[in-house]
Amino acid sequence: AADIGSSEAVSLLDRPMWVLEVSQQAYLMEREPLTFCVDPDWLPFEAIDEAGRYVGMGADFLALMEQRGALELELLITDSWSETLQRARDGDCDFLPLAMATPGREQYLTFSEPYLETPSVLATRSDGPYVRDIAAVTHQPLGIMKDFSFVEIYRQRYPDINLVEVDSYEQGIEGVIEGRLFGLLGNMASIRYAIRESGNGQVKINGRLEGDSRLSVAVRQDKPELLAIFQTLVASISAAERQVIINHWYGQTSGVAAADTQRLSMMWALLVLVSLSIVLLLYWGYRLRLLNRGLEATNQRLTHLNRTDALTGLFNRLHFDDCLAQAMTRAKRNNTRLSVAMIDLDHFKRLNDQYGHAFGDHCLKALSRIMKHMLQRGTEVVARYGGEEFVVLSEGSDAEAFVAQLAHFRREVAASRMCFGGNEAGLSVSIGVYTAIPRLNESAMRFLLKADVALYEAKAEGRNRLVDHSPR
Numbered sequence: 001a002a003d004i005g006s007s008e009a010v011s012l013l014d015r016p017m018w019v020l021e022v023s024q025q026a027y028l029m030e031r032e033p034l035t036f037c038v039d040p041d042w043l044p045f046e047a048i049d050e051a052g053r054y055v056g057m058g059a060d061f062l063a064l065m066e067q068r069g070a071l072e073l074e075l076l077i078t079d080s081w082s083e084t085l086q087r088a089r090d091g092d093c094d095f096l097p098l099a100m101a102t103p104g105r106e107q108y109l110t111f112s113e114p115y116l117e118t119p120s121v122l123a124t125r126s127d128g129p130y131v132r133d134i135a136a137v138t139h140q141p142l143g144i145m146k147d148f149s150f151v152e153i154y155r156q157r158y159p160d161i162n163l164v165e166v167d168s169y170e171q172g173i174e175g176v177i178e179g180r181l182f183g184l185l186g187n188m189a190s191i192r193y194a195i196r197e198s199g200n201g202q203v204k205i206n207g208r209l210e211g212d213s214r215l216s217v218a219v220r221q222d223k224p225e226l227l228a229i230f231q232t233l234v235a236s237i238s239a240a241e242r243q244v245i246i247n248h249w250y251g252q253t254s255g256v257a258a259a260d261t262q263r264l265s266m267m268w269a270l271l272v273l274v275s276l277s278i279v280l281l282l283y284w285g286y287r288l289r290l291l292n293r294g295l296e297a298t299n300q301r302l303t304h305l306n307r308t309d310a311l312t313g314l315f316n317r318l319h320f321d322d323c324l325a326q327a328m329t330r331a332k333r334n335n336t337r338l339s340v341a342m343i344d345l346d347h348f349k350r351l352n353d354q355y356g357h358a359f360g361d362h363c364l365k366a367l368s369r370i371m372k373h374m375l376q377r378g379t380e381v382v383a384r385y386g387g388e389e390f391v392v393l394s395e396g397s398d399a400e401a402f403v404a405q406l407a408h409f410r411r412e413v414a415a416s417r418m419c420f421g422g423n424e425a426g427l428s429v430s431i432g433v434y435t436a437i438p439r440l441n442e443s444a445m446r447f448l449l450k451a452d453v454a455l456y457e458a459k460a461e462g463r464n465r466l467v468d469h470s471p472r
């Protein structure tokens with residue numbers, strides 16, 4: 001029983017025991033287990049599975065017969081149907097559970113009543129015409145399973161038939177798809193099974209042929225008692241039982257359906273993978289945007305730091321030089337006036353020396369706040385140019401107002417007193433101003449130098465004053 005992998009269809013059947021005559025039982029008891037050979041690859045009819053068990057419709061029928069006849073069976077595994085026929089010819093197999101009677105086989109086998117029938121069909125390319133009569137296509141290459149009963153039958157019926165023997169139904173289907181074969185001949189169940197297995201819609205059953213496959217138990221010719229036993233067992237199979245088994249195997253989820261399920265689950269897995277990847281990508285995009293925003297802010301902070309004086313919070317020389325260069329370009333292009341002022345604390349060294357560096361710092365910061373407040377009114381740029389030296393840039397035509405504001409600033413500083421750390425001191429600034437429309441070949445440096453010269457003059461003239469070197 002271990003050799004037969006009967007399907008669950010068999011378990012549904014009511015299986016009465018002891019259908020054999022006592023003499024038949026005695027015959028079996030006296031003998032070794034019966035050996036049987038099958039087609040190892042002919043589903044849904046029969047096959048040998050990976051565990052070496054007999055499976056398929058034939059296995060289900062044989063399971064019934066095994067129980068009803070209390071048979072002791074032994075499967076003789078072969079690699080092909082041709083080998084099975086050879087082993088049957090050699091007398092190695094006592095019987096074949098599913099075989100069709102042909103004149104050739106009847107030379108060495110005897111056959112029970114057929115118990116399984118299936119129509120003969122022709123499969124061709126799906127786009128091919130329906131074939132009513134095989135005689136019309138016998139000149140075309142027609143695939144047929146090697147050593148199958150119909151090889152012999154068709155050759156007898158159509159002597160000119162162009163039969164091409166194939167090793168498997170799959171090979172035949174392939175031949176039809178590739179155009180090497182016009183069609184594939186065989187029984188409907190096997191061909192339908194192979195078409196479904198191939199998972200290819202390019203081949204379909206396109207003709208019903210004369211002569212059905214009528215499958216019987218084939219028994220060694222020298223064992224008539226055994227044939228009689230199988231006749232009894234075959235006869236014991238009811239129409240209902242036959243239908244349960246056939247329905248089970250025709251409705252069976254084929255390898256293709258299983259492969260479809262597998263493909264479907266792979267598709268799902270792929271879909272999940274793709275979705276996950278998209279979510280990950282979106283997440284990374286989001287993280288990158290955050291990172292970029294952070295970097296942008298850091299860059300802005302760095303740029304600001306790079307262009308700002310740490311002590312006073314005013315722009316530094318780098319920024320001022322850039323602003324002046326751009327303003328020069330604009331003034332030259334528009335032929336407009338540009339004003340620059342250089343402001344320097346008077347005797348700052350003395351202040352530092354007298355009240356300490358911290359007092360000096362305090363003065364620089366306080367002066368910067370006043371400058372910002374008084375001089376940076378619109379587009380003016382106020383910057384610390386170095387040490388105790390400051391610069392102011394003013395674009396536009398109202399240079400007179402700018403100079404007036406500078407003068408006002410100077411007076412305010414001179415009138416104020418700086419208090420820090422218990423010390424108090426007065427301050428003054430000297431200012432050099434220059435306003436002009438820059439000459440086309442004039443550099444920013446040269447332009448600023450004019451204000452510097454004016455400042456030098458203010459210092460030289462006694463400090464705490466504004467000197468304007470603008471051309472009149």
Ligand SMILES: Nc1nc2c(ncn2[C@@H]2O[C@H](COP(=O)(O)OP(=O)(O)OP(=O)(O)O)[C@@H](O)[C@H]2O)c(=O)[nH]1
Pocket residue numbers: 311344345346347348349350352356357358359360361364386387388459463
């Ligand atoms: N507290 C403080 N002092 C500074 C800073 N930067 C420059 N100084 C000081 O500013 C002084 C500039 O001295 P000088 O160049 O001789 O100029 P001055 O003493 O202001 O004289 P005149 O410009 O001729 O009126 C030096 O003593 C520097 O150490 C700073 O950031 N903080």
